[in-house]
Each structure stands twice: as C-alpha cells, then as structure tokens.
Amino acid sequence: MRTLTLRRLQLALLAVLAGPPLAAADPIQITSGFVHAGVFDPSAQFAFEGEGFSLAGFAEAFSSTLSLACLPCAPGTTLDLGGAFHRTDAAGSGVVDGVAYSEIFLDGMTGTFSSPSFQISGDQALTMTRNFTFTGTISGYLLNPWFHGLTEPAFTKTLTGQGTVRGEFLFNADETPLFWATRVLQYEFTDAAPVPEPSTLLLVGTGAALAMLRRRRSQR
Secondary structure, X not given: OHHHHHHHHHHHHHHHHHOOOHHHHOOEEEOEEEEEEEOOOOOEEEEEEEOOEEEXXXXXXXXXXXXXXXXXXXXXXXXOOOEEEEEEOEEEEEEEOOEEEXXXXXXXXXXXXXXXXXXXXXXXXXXXXXXEEEEEEEEEXXXXXXXXOOOOOOEEEEEEEEEEEEEEEEEEOOOOXXXXXXXXXXXXXXXXXXXXXXXXXXXXXXXXXXXXXXXXXXXX
C-alpha cells in the first residue's frame, strides 16, 4: 500500500512538472496605451502596452453603447461610455514574448470596456470622463485568415486593464432639446488608479496595419 501511494505521488509530481507553467495563463495587465473607437463608425485604433507585450494596429467591428442610446438622446437619458470588440477583423505589429512581429493578423479579438452609467443633463455641449475596466482576448496569426482561414496562432493572450474614457456630446437646443454623441470615444489605459485626465500616446507602426485592412476590404 505504501509503495502504491508513493507511486501515485511520483506520477502527480511528474504531471505538474510536465504541464504548462501556471504563469502562462495569467492575464497581461495593460499598463499604458489607448483605444480610440468610433461611436457610429465601427473602426478603432489601438495600442496595448504591458510587461513583455506591445501591440498596435487597427480593428473593425467595435460597438459602443452610445451608438444605440444617443443617436440622439434627450436630457435625463441614462448612458455609459462602454463598448466592445466582437470577433473583430484586426491587424497590426508589435512584440510578444520577445518576438517582434512587423505584420500580424489579430482576427477574432474580443474585449469589453465597462464604465459606470450617468444621466446626461444640461443645455450646452459637454465632455464626460469616466473610469473603465477592460477584459479581452487576442490571438496573433502569421497568415491572413481571410485567405487561409484560422491557422495555428503564434500566440493567444488574455488582457486586462483600466483607465479613463472620454466622450463628447453636442447639444441642439432647437425645438426639442437633444444631445448628440460625437464620433470618437477615447479610452486611455493607466497602471494606477484611473484619474479623469486622458493622456496621449504616439502610435508607431500602424500605417501598415491600416493598409492591410484596406487591402482586405477592397479584395472582398
């Protein structure tokens, strides 16, 4: 009996040592970067920066809650500045796990921005700034999935982050007072407690990503 128990312990230890490291499943914390997303245009420009992780590019199929709730909306309407990527067509460049990718396809990326709700009010144009949290998943493909289908990804990562988001609203006082959400939501990631002061970050190396998406769109 003692020999059998020892054998089981040896097998269990071997399974642990042979299995993937637990750290590999840990999400990457995005500590800086941004997503500038259309309220009505479903395209977005993004840059994600974390420990050992950097990706920048362009994506399609982003949807904001404002696109449904404020087109236009009346004073007193409850809104939020959230949004999501829904299995997006995307492409970009970056460095992941020490490997540099001058061109990487990011089709299928998902991600949700959650932000507290607020009630819009007043009689003039205004800017709203709120905190947000983000969770998402992103995979990188060396071959264009539009032509080759989904091949084995070069990497798959879970992302988390937080920061501040800014949305702007125009006001039309003619007849029935109405607010109109302007065309861009600006999500800015931070590595500390978010403060309502959006920062800017220079996007490098995304011109090729935009060209890739435009080529794909023209070839459909």
